[in-house]
Amino acid sequence: MAKRTDQLTETRSADHEVALGESEAATAGARRRVRERAETLFSPKRFGLALALVLAGTLVGGATVPIAGGVVGAFLGAFLLGVASETRPVAEAGVAGGAVVGLSTASDYLVWIIAGSGLTVAALGAVVGLVVCGLGAYFGSDLRDGLTREI
Structure with a gap:
């Protein structure tokens, strides 16, 4: 047993x-x-690339186009990322655009922020950057998909 x-x-x-x-x-x-x-x-590597392209686009666009040039440049940077990437980098480009355009807007309105009334403008800049760069990446990847798809 x-x-x-x-x-x-x-x-x-x-x-x-x-x-x-x-x-x-x-x-x-x-x-x-x-x-x-x-x-x-969300890929950290794609986010780093998106951050670099959106920052470069914002700097070049802001230096060449007088009104809203930074936002147009950020859109173009995100658009190029969408065209170049095999996957849709919409999230990475949106976050990068929100950070870059938000910080750019905050630096433009730094005196107002210190005075206490410019924080809303900086937050609005971040939201605009998020939306514009997300759309730029979406349109860029949509263009790449349309050009590479067989008929």
Whole structure:
């Protein structure tokens, strides 16, 4: 009887170890799938590239076009990112545009911000940058998709 109990205990512990191994493998697989999905939604590498292109576009546009040149340049930078990227970088371009145009607007209205009345204008600049650059990336990737699709 004691031998039978020992065999049963060993069998249960072996089954528990197998179940634990399968559970850990399933958890690791789920983590990998979540990480891959998160990278398709927002990639740090694409965000860095978007930040560089939007910043360059804002600086060039602001230096050449007198009124709203920075926003037009940010749109063009995001548009170029959309044309060049195989995936749709709308989220990365939107966040980069919100940051760059928001900080640009904040630097333009720094005296008002210090006085306490320019924070709304800077927030509006960030929202405009987010929308404009998101649209720029969307239109750029849509153009690339239309040009590369077979008829």
